[in-house]
Each structure stands twice: as structure tokens, then as C-alpha cells.
Amino acid sequence: xxxxxxxxxxxxxxxxxxxxxxxxxxxxxxxxxxxxxxxxxxxxxxxxxxxxxxxxxxxxxxxxxxxxxxxxxxxxxxxxxxxxxxxxxxxxxxxxxxxxxxxxxxxxxxxxxxxxxxxxxxxxxxxxxxxxxxxxxxxxxxxxxxxxxxxxxxxxxxxxxxxxxxxxxxxxxxxxxxxxxxxxxxxxxxxxxxxxxxxxxxxxxxxxxxxxxxxxxxxxxxxxxxxxxxxxxxxxxxxxxxxxxxxxxxxxxxxxxxxxxxxxxxxxxxxxxxxxxxxxxxxxxxxxxxxxxxxxxxxxxxxxxxxxxxxxxxxxxxxxxxxxxxxxxxxxxxxxxxxxxxxxxxxxxxxxxxx
Amino acid sequence: xxxxxxxxxxxxxxxxxxxxxxxxxxxxxxxxxxxxxxxxxxxxxxxxxxxxxxxxxxxxxxxxxxxxxxxxxxxxxxxxxxxxxxxxxxxxxxxxxxxxxxxxxxxxxxxxxxxxxxxxxxxxxxxxxxxxxxxxxxxxxxxxxxxxxxxxxxxxxxxxxxxxxxxxxxxxxxxxxxxxxxxxxxxxxxxxxxxxxxxxxxxxxxxxxxxxxxxxxxxxxxxxxxxxxxxxxxxxxxxxxxxxxxxxxxxxxxxxxxxxxxxxxxxxxxxxx
Numbered sequence: 001x002x003x004x005x006x007x008x009x010x011x012x013x014x015x016x017x018x019x020x021x022x023x024x025x026x027x028x029x030x031x032x033x034x035x036x037x038x039x040x041x042x043x044x045x046x047x048x049x050x051x052x053x054x055x056x057x058x059x060x061x062x063x064x065x066x067x068x069x070x071x072x073x074x075x076x077x078x079x080x081x082x083x084x085x086x087x088x089x090x091x092x093x094x095x096x097x098x099x100x101x102x103x104x105x106x107x108x109x110x111x112x113x114x115x116x117x118x119x120x121x122x123x124x125x126x127x128x129x130x131x132x133x134x135x136x137x138x139x140x141x142x143x144x145x146x147x148x149x150x151x152x153x154x155x156x157x158x159x160x161x162x163x164x165x166x167x168x169x170x171x172x173x174x175x176x177x178x179x180x181x182x183x184x185x186x187x188x189x190x191x192x193x194x195x196x197x198x199x200x201x202x203x204x205x206x207x208x209x210x211x212x213x214x215x216x217x218x219x220x221x222x223x224x225x226x227x228x229x230x231x232x233x234x235x236x237x238x239x240x241x242x243x244x245x246x247x248x249x250x251x252x253x254x255x256x257x258x259x260x261x262x263x264x265x266x267x268x269x270x271x272x273x274x275x276x277x278x279x280x281x282x283x284x285x286x287x288x289x290x291x292x293x294x295x296x297x298x299x300x301x302x303x304x305x306x307x308x309x310x311x312x313x314x315x316x317x318x319x320x321x322x323x324x325x326x327x328x329x330x331x332x333x334x335x336x337x338x339x340x341x342x343x344x345x346x347x348x349x350x351x352x353x354x355x
Numbered sequence: 356x357x358x359x360x361x362x363x364x365x366x367x368x369x370x371x372x373x374x375x376x377x378x379x380x381x382x383x384x385x386x387x388x389x390x391x392x393x394x395x396x397x398x399x400x401x402x403x404x405x406x407x408x409x410x411x412x413x414x415x416x417x418x419x420x421x422x423x424x425x426x427x428x429x430x431x432x433x434x435x436x437x438x439x440x441x442x443x444x445x446x447x448x449x450x451x452x453x454x455x456x457x458x459x460x461x462x463x464x465x466x467x468x469x470x471x472x473x474x475x476x477x478x479x480x481x482x483x484x485x486x487x488x489x490x491x492x493x494x495x496x497x498x499x500x501x502x503x504x505x506x507x508x509x510x511x512x513x514x515x516x517x518x519x520x521x522x523x524x525x526x527x528x529x530x531x532x533x534x535x536x537x538x539x540x541x542x543x544x545x546x547x548x549x550x551x552x553x554x555x556x557x558x559x560x561x562x563x564x565x566x567x568x569x570x571x572x573x574x575x576x577x578x579x580x581x582x583x584x585x586x587x588x589x590x591x592x593x594x595x596x597x598x599x600x601x602x603x604x605x606x607x608x609x610x611x612x613x614x615x616x617x618x619x620x621x622x623x624x625x626x627x628x
Contacts, residue, residue, distance in 0.1 A: 028472035074473075112507075115473060151495060154473065169495045191491045194473070210491035232480060232491075249480055274477065289477075318477065333474070 028089060029074035030274075030319035031331035031338065032117060036079055039098070040322070040329055042339055042353070043073035043086050049355060050084075050101060053324045056341060056351035060101030062086075062094070075117040075156070076320060083139075085125055087114035093127045095141060105141035117156040117196070119164070124178065126164055128153035134166050136181060145181030149174060151192075158199040165204055165218070167193030173206055175221060187221035189214055191232075200239040203258065205246075207233025213246055213254075215261060225261030227254065236276035236320070240298070245284060247273025253286050255301060267301035269294060274318040278328070280344065285328050287317040293330055293342060307347035310335035358482070361456055365464035366482045373468065374493055381500040384465060384569050391461050392577040399578075400585055407586075412437070462570065468496055469566050471506035498566070505566035512561070514568040519557040521575035526552055528582035528589050 031044035039059070040051045050059040063071060072089035084098040093114060095104040112131035119126040124144065127135040130152040136144040151170035158165045163184060164176045169192045175184040191210025198205045203224060204216045209232040215224040231250030238245045243264065244256045249272040255264040271290035278285045283304060284296040295304040309317060309332055316333040323329070327341040327350060339353040373383035392399075416434070423430035470476040476494070483490050498505040509515060526549035560568040582589045591603045 027474060029474050112504075113472075192494045194476070208491075209494055234477075249477070272477065272481075318474075 027074070027333050028072065029115065030316070030333050032074055032076035032086070033319060033322045033329060033331055034077040034079050034084065035322050035324045035329065036098070037325065040324060040339070040341075041077050041079070041084060041098075042331055043075065043077050044331065044338060045073065046071050047355070048073055048077060048084070048086050048096065048101075049353070050098070051339070051353055053327070053341075056339065056353040058353070058355070061355070062096050062101040062103070064101065075115065078118050078120050080120045080139075085118045085120060087116065087118055087127060089113040089115070091129075093118060093125075093135075093137070093141075095125075095139075107135070107137055107141050107143070109135055109143055112152070115152075115154045119157045119159045121159045121161050121178070123161075124159070126157050126159055126166075128155065128157060128166060130154065132168075134164070134176065134181075136164070136178070147174070147176050147181045147183070154194045156196045158197040158204065160199065163218070165197050165199060165206075167195070167197055167206055169194065171208075173197065173204070173216070173221070175218070185221040187216065187223075195234045196236045198237045198239060198244075200258065205237040205239070205244060205258075207235065207237065207246060207248075209234065211248070213237060213244075213256070215258070227256055227261050227263060229254065231272070234274050238277050238279055240279040243298070245277045245279065245298075247275070247277060247286060249274065251288060253277065253284070253296070253301065255298070265301040267296060272318070275320045278321055278323045280323050283344075285321055285323060285344075287321050287330055289315075289317055291315050291317055291332065291335075293317070293321070293328065293347060295328075295344075295347065305347040307342060309340050310337070357456075357460075361460035362463055362467065363482045363484070365460045366467045366479065367484050367487060369464050369468050370483065370487070370490070370493060370496075373496065374489065378493070378497050379500075380469070380496055380498060380505055380566065381569055383468075384566060385573050388461065388570055388573040389577060391457060392574065392581065395457055396581065399581060403582070403586065458574075462567065465566055465570055466564070469498060469506055469564060470494070470496060471498070471564065500569075503565045505569070506564050508561060508563065509565045509568065514565050514572070515557055515560040518560040518568050518571045518575070519553055521572050521579070522553045522556040523549070525575040525578040525582075528579050528586070 031042055034041040035053065038053050040053050042049050048062045051057060052059065070090060073086060074089065075087050077084050077086040079098055082098050083104060084096045086096065087093045091110040091113060093107040097104055107127065110129040110131055112129055114127060115130050116128040123139060125137045125139065127137060132149050132152055134147040134153060138144055149168040149170055151168055153166060153168055155167045162178050164178050165173060166176060167173045171192055172186050172188045173193060174186045177184055189208050190212055191208035193206060193208055195207045199218060202218045204218045205213065207213045211229045211231060213227045213229060213233050217224055229248040230252050231248040233246060233248050235247040239258060242258050244258050247253045251269045251271050251273060253267045253269060253273055257264060269286065269288040271288045273286060273288055275287050279298060282298050284298045286294045286296060291309050292306050293309060294306045297304060309330060317330060318333065319331050321328055321330045323344065326344045328344055330340045331338060337352040337354040341350045343350055369383055369387050372387050373380055376382045419430060419433055423433065467475065467479050467482060470479045502511065503509055530545045530549055556571055560571060583593055595602050
């Protein structure tokens, strides 16, 4: 009997050792966020949650039952009318009723994880997959066409009603006809592309994992100008008037003129900027990986306020922040809470959420 | 501390190897695993000798436990005299313990370099030294090898089967030669450990990225070759198996403690053989 117990103890120890060697089941990415004027949606781990924007009280979660092995949400959901579209690492895209959290339909055509957020236009939904394919779906979830790149698609496309621009880890960006899925043009850049491009007035802005932000002519892919950064540009660039803002993984935030790519100012925040900046009026809201949220003056990058999200475990702010009414909403990966809503004017915490 | 001393150097070395061998991650894993195993040979040989010595001393320890079953202090003193005091026992485990961080570091660096998800890619970005040449151009790491996507489990179960076979094989080599009395409880334990290790690794290779299964297979084969090279008893077993002869019986090493024998002498004699 004692011998048996010893054997089982040894087996248990071996399991424990192997599990510790592999590390705890880690998050594979950062939480995804979306909002309407009265609701904040967070997609993280097994569920998508809908919360009151005013106080952070939960309205619903999807799926309603916890089943962590079947769904893994990390990308930003997209709200379009009454539907919320969200992709999962379980190779499935879901359309959910934004008011109730009930499933409308699901698309299971991908052969690999759906890392990127979906992109939605007037009559189509585009699902980029790590299996190299871009799937164009109707708003009822029916497959219209498939486009295949040479490597995985980690970023959501930028889509207009006529053209879909899809960046790929194969170092190229592709312009694809929205009605047929045929390639209109493609251009190889200097590194892998993991960030969503921004389309503004016939110009496509896209960052590479090779320290560069490119401005391309959206009609033919020709380079208009480029800005060399200090680290990888994974952050989506944000256009406000004739100014472009983006961050890099070495912790710099850039303000650049959209017409010629002239750098207006550059501000060092101390750790990686992965999330896209948000511009509200003359302020810029940015988060840095080590746990700090910043409000900067859009005119010169000087700090208005900065706030440590979680004093005890302020770490890994990598998702895209949101501004909802008078709140900046931030979702860290590792912190006491899943979501922090800060006052836009001074950075004080108005509410937080933990399921 | 862990990152600076183990994980980051391993990750940089593995990625450098990947670029040197023409962007083949499989080849990089194979070469890196073999290199690490070569560097840690002194540790594993030391551990191997300790293990064999302990097995040989089993009958004597049993004898002492029986003799002094009602006198724990006396038993402890006698064990210490023979070189089995708490400090010595711990020292015997040391080589085995030292191997763990290296193996775990190797495992983690493979996961790091594969960078199959956004978070692991950012971790890789932070892990790479600024002087690393052309790092950006190596991203994404080529994860494909024949039918395998190294980031996903093998869909045809070929690698899990290889992991089970090689783990079983390496466990046969690691299990020390039975002692003069056949090993008794210790031999049973070793057998049980061998079986459970094989099952655990087989299960892990069904669940985990196949890049890690390649590491398991190479590591197991390295263990097999190393033991065949350094352990005479195991070498004889392999030769007998290949010639289809009966398996050799272990040499009977009678280790006794007699009055007047110097502390630790019998132990040393056992270890040398």
C-alpha cells in the first residue's frame, strides 16, 4: 500500500514538474475592446462580456455558460448595428446579438486560429486567419470568397466597399477586390505586418515589424513616404486631420504630418506602445506596456496626466484603449481587474470590472 | 534573473542557429538540443554514477534499516558513516537538480522562438539582444516541416508515437542496473517511474506544439546514445539485444560494512566498479 502511494506521489510530482516547466496556461494575447455610447464590450479568454458604460455592471456574457476549452477570445469585437462580431482562437467567428448576447450565427471555415479582429463594411464581414486566408462573409455568415496570402494573417484588414487591404506576416500587404477576392495589387515591405492598416483619403498607413511606418498610395501600393521608428510598429496609426499618430515597441509615440511624413514630435513613454492611440479634441490617450496610461497634448506630446493602472501589479497594457463618453477604458492582461475606466480629464478611476 | 541567465541567452542562441542553418527551425531545434546535451554531459554522467552507486548500496541500506529499526539515531549515524548522510544524499541529487533549469530553459526558449501568438512574439522581441543581426527579417519563424506545422500538434500522430517510443527507450537506459538482490522495491519504483514518464510525455506530445515533440524525440535519443556510450551494463544490453542473445545479468557487487572498515570506503569501492 505504502509503495503504491509512493508511486502515485512520484507520478504526481512528475506531472507537477512538467506543468511548471511548461508554465501556467498563459494568455496568448491581450483583451479586445469595443463600445457603443452606453455599452463596453470586452473579449478576453473564454467569454465576451457586455457592461454598462456608466458603471461597469455586467449585462451579459457570451457564451452564457462557462466552457473555457471551447472559446478563446482576444481580438477587438466589432459592433455593427444590432450585431457584435467577434473572432476566437478556436477557429470560429461569431455574430452575437449586441443587446442580449445570444448567438446569431457562427463561421467555422478557418483551419487555424483567428488572431485578428474582424472588419465590417456595408454588406460584408472580413475574417483574417492565421491559416493564411482572408474569408469574406455575407452579413448572414455565408462565405462569399477566400483570398490566400503566403503566410498567416494576424491583423484585421482595412476595408472600403470596393477594396480590402490585408497585411500579412509574409511581409506583404495586398489590395483585394471586395466583390471577387481577386488581387488588385500587392507590395512587399521591409518586415512582417501584424498591425491593422489605416485608410485615409486614398492613402494607406501601415507599420512593419521592422521599425518603419509606410504611407502607400491606396490605388496602386506605391510608397509615398516612410518614417523610420526605433522599434517595431505594431500599433494601428490614427489620423486626425492632417496628423498621424502611432507608437512603437521601444516606447516612442510619434506625431507625423500625413502629406510628407515629417515628424512633428516624438515622445518616449518608457515601455512598448502596442495599442493604437486615441485622439479626443486636443488630447491623445496612449498606454504603455509597463502599466502606465498617458494623456498627452496632441500639439507637442507633453504629458497632461499619467496614471499607473494597478499599483500592485501594473503590467502588460498591450490592447487598444477606448474612449467612451468621458471615460478612457483600458484592459490590462495581468492585473487585479480586467477593465479600468478612467476619467478622461484627470485619470482617476471611475469604475473597474472583474467577472 | 532567470531570463537574463538562462532564457534570453538560450533564445538568442536558438534563433541565431535558425538563421545560420537556412531558416529551418526543425534543424535548429535538433542541433541546439544536441549542443546543450553535450555541454551538460559532465552533469549527467555524475548523476548517472550516483544513481548506480545508490542502487548498489540498496541491499546494505536495507540490512541496516532492518538491524536498527528501533534505533533511528544509530541508523542515521551508520548511514552517515557509509556516506549516506543528509548532506551527501543532497549532494548526490545535485547534478540531477542542476540539469532541470537547463532543460526547462531549453523547452521555454523553443516556445519563445516559435512565437505562435501575439504575446509570445512580443516576448521574443523583448528577449532578443540589440546586437542580433537581421532579427526583423527572421520573423515570422518558419514553422513548417513536411506535413507539420511546428506550432500545432501533429495531426497524424506520427510524432506522438515517436515520442512514446523514444521516451520508453531512453527510460530503459536511465533505469539503473538492478542491484545484487534484484532491486526489490527500488526496481519496482524505477519501473513505475519509467512507465509513467513515457505516458506523460506521450500525452504532452498529443497536446503541445509539434516543435516541442521534436525536442522530446531528440532529447530522448541523446539520452539513449549517451548512456550507451558511458554505461557498460547498458551497452552490453544493447549488444545482446542486437545479437539476439539473452540479456546480461548485472554484476553482483557485494558491498558490506564490517567492523573496522573506514567510513565511506565500501561506498567508494562500489562507485568505482
